[in-house]
Amino acid sequence: MTAPVIGFIGAGNMATSLIGGMLQKNVKPANLIASDSKPEQCAALERQFQIRTSTDNAVLAAECDVLLLAVKPQVMQDVCRALPRERKPGQLIISIAAGISCVSLENWLGAGTAIVRCMPNTPSLRGQGVSGLYATPAVSEAQREQAESILNAVGISVWLDEEKLIDAVTAVSGSGPAYFFYLIEAMIDAGEKLGLPRDTAERLALFTGLGAADMAVHSDVDVAELRRRVCSPNGTTERAIETFRSQGLPKMVDDAMQACADRAAEMSRELA
Ligand SMILES: NC(=O)C1=CN([C@@H]2O[C@H](COP(=O)(O)OP(=O)(O)OC[C@H]3O[C@@H](n4cnc5c(N)ncnc54)[C@H](OP(=O)(O)O)[C@@H]3O)[C@@H](O)[C@H]2O)C=CC1
Numbered sequence: 001m002t003a004p005v006i007g008f009i010g011a012g013n014m015a016t017s018l019i020g021g022m023l024q025k026n027v028k029p030a031n032l033i034a035s036d037s038k039p040e041q042c043a044a045l046e047r048q049f050q051i052r053t054s055t056d057n058a059v060l061a062a063e064c065d066v067l068l069l070a071v072k073p074q075v076m077q078d079v080c081r082a083l084p085r086e087r088k089p090g091q092l093i094i095s096i097a098a099g100i101s102c103v104s105l106e107n108w109l110g111a112g113t114a115i116v117r118c119m120p121n122t123p124s125l126r127g128q129g130v131s132g133l134y135a136t137p138a139v140s141e142a143q144r145e146q147a148e149s150i151l152n153a154v155g156i157s158v159w160l161d162e163e164k165l166i167d168a169v170t171a172v173s174g175s176g177p178a179y180f181f182y183l184i185e186a187m188i189d190a191g192e193k194l195g196l197p198r199d200t201a202e203r204l205a206l207f208t209g210l211g212a213a214d215m216a217v218h219s220d221v222d223v224a225e226l227r228r229r230v231c232s233p234n235g236t237t238e239r240a241i242e243t244f245r246s247q248g249l250p251k252m253v254d255d256a257m258q259a260c261a262d263r264a265a266e267m268s269r270e271l272a
């Protein structure tokens, strides 16, 4: 089977992460094409990845087997409505936009369009991405496999039975990298305050994050047990965890993730 030609409409942060990750997994540059409204962004991508680019989205619509929509939610309607209705036969549309429903996409792209909604995350650039996927009934089994193989090239993916769960995936893993970056930022600041040189605090915090996640992914016990194993009775970690608990960290995380999912649902209504 010949490899599909995959077109990225909108070549910003997330498209760059996906393209970079795919090229590291033996996807050929000749099979990728990206478009962006900014010619300088197209030029930057050509230099960085040696892939073809265009400032005309219609070029991608005509020749790509898979069209991956990676523009901001606020411009998605205009981008979709401007695409020609006559696109490459059998084309699969994958939208990675937060808060844009399949119903809206189908309204803008034409009834019966095969659409997969996907929520990826930026660690895809390093092949460590996580994606939630939802397919409309028009998507064939072969197209589901096509979508899965694209996202699995840059990490792991999970299929969802209900579209509304995409908002929950956004709250956990789509936006999730930012939560970890924020915690690491705070750990670096606190480490510096405790007297470490900033670059030392940064290395310690970053590699602790990497080590903890790697250990948890490969462990046969759950993360709560791994946490308990670091906490010696009446020791140092216990004091730190008690401070997190008494100052309301679990509730803060719950509130933040609820706010994230609520915003995704709000965007679906605003941008429908
Ligand atoms: N960033 C993330 O971590 C994640 C993002 N997403 C989703 O991915 C999508 C893209 O996000 P992100 O990559 O951060 O955004 P960016 O703004 O970095 O990328 C979007 C790119 O699309 C360009 N663009 C705007 N209008 C058009 C057009 N008409 N045709 C072609 N290109 C156009 C933008 O140019 P200009 O700057 O000039 O507008 C920009 O370069 C969003 O819908 C977001 O919800 C999903 C998961 C994670």
Ligand SMILES: O=C(O)[C@@H]1CCC=N1
Pocket (backbone or CB within 6 Å): 098, 170, 174, 175
């Ligand atoms: O912040 C956002 O809206 C996007 C979606 C998930 C990550 N970034």
